Amino acid sequence: xxxxxxxxxxxxxxxxxxxxxxxxxxxxxxxxxxxxxxxxxxxxxxxxxxxxxxxxxxxxxxxxxxxxxxxxxxxxxxxxxxxxxxxxxxxxxxxxxxxxxxxxxxxxxxxxxxxxxxxxxxxxxxxxxxxxxxxxxxxxxxxxxxxxxxxxxxxxxxxxxxxxxxxxxxxxxxxxxxxxxxxxxxxxxxxxxxxxxxxxxxxxxxxxxxxxxxxxxxxxxxxxxxxxxxxxxxxxxxxxxxxxxxxxxxx
Numbered sequence: 001x002x003x004x005x006x007x008x009x010x011x012x013x014x015x016x017x018x019x020x021x022x023x024x025x026x027x028x029x030x031x032x033x034x035x036x037x038x039x040x041x042x043x044x045x046x047x048x049x050x051x052x053x054x055x056x057x058x059x060x061x062x063x064x065x066x067x068x069x070x071x072x073x074x075x076x077x078x079x080x081x082x083x084x085x086x087x088x089x090x091x092x093x094x095x096x097x098x099x100x101x102x103x104x105x106x107x108x109x110x111x112x113x114x115x116x117x118x119x120x121x122x123x124x125x126x127x128x129x130x131x132x133x134x135x136x137x138x139x140x141x142x143x144x145x146x147x148x149x150x151x152x153x154x155x156x157x158x159x160x161x162x163x164x165x166x167x168x169x170x171x172x173x174x175x176x177x178x179x180x181x182x183x184x185x186x187x188x189x190x191x192x193x194x195x196x197x198x199x200x201x202x203x204x205x206x207x208x209x210x211x212x213x214x215x216x217x218x219x220x221x222x223x224x225x226x227x228x229x230x231x232x233x234x235x236x237x238x239x240x241x242x243x244x245x246x247x248x249x250x251x
Contacts, residue, residue, distance in 0.1 A: 023083070025076030027097055027107035043107070047100055048241050051158065052093035058244050060161040063200055063226075068235040069096075070155055070203075071227050072104040077151065077218040080106070081144040091150035092131045093157065102237030129176050130163060134210055137180045145212035148221070152207025156191055159200065164189035164208075199226040 028044035048054065051069070055061065061069070073096060080086040088095075088106065095108040133149035135142045156164045165182055167173045188208045191201040203226035206216045221227065 023079040027105045046097035048098035050094045051096040061158045064230045064235045067230045069104050074218050074222050076106040134184045145215045148207050148215045
């Protein structure tokens with residue numbers, strides 16, 4: 001990349017955040033280097049691809065497996081928010097990677113930032129619009145709870161097999177601004193109570209609140225009945241990941 005020295009230093013700083021992350025629920029960045037105009041990053045190999053890839057194979061993920069996946073993501077978010085003081089800012093199915101051991105890890109910290117302020121607010125605008133919280137879309141200050149909004153939309157999509165916001169016309173969204181207006185102006189999506197358990201519906205509602213103050217934190221969500229409802233020994237994610245599509249590479 002043909003970029004200024006200042007921008008290159010900023011990218012190098014971001015990559016150092018990656019390399020300083022030591023958490024079983026975050027993809028490890030082993031090394032990064034700049035050479036001959038290119039920045040190269042050596043990452044931990046996740047042989048199952050992304051949750052987005054997996055969702056394309058299975059269409060919908062049943063609640064027990066969703067809870068087990070979500071528990072790992074919440075532990076990763078707790079680490080980023082409370083240990084590293086990082087807002088991910090681009091949480092989406094393609095940034096959650098899986099492997100044949102049943103592990104789920106958060107990746108892509110190219111858009112993350114260590115926050116200097118103790119209040120944990122940021123005012124930069126990066127990330128995917130689909131999963132972006134209302135306060136970010138309108139350009140306001142946002143904190144760790146913006147990741148919680150994204151988390152809720154991701155797991156609602158995994159449960160239903162479709163993105164929680166439906167375009168107003170059959171041919172789809174006219175443009176990204178129409179989607180953004182819908183997220184800001186329309187009521188927050190909910191899990192259909194006739195299709196899902198009360199615990200799951202409550203969990204999604206605890207994440208997808210228009211006002212960030214009304215959302216639970218990652219730590220609080222780990223104690224939510226939806227997460228505690230299923231015992232880990234009863235849910236074999238390794239078997240689920242490896243039996244639900246083409247065989248994964250065994251390392």
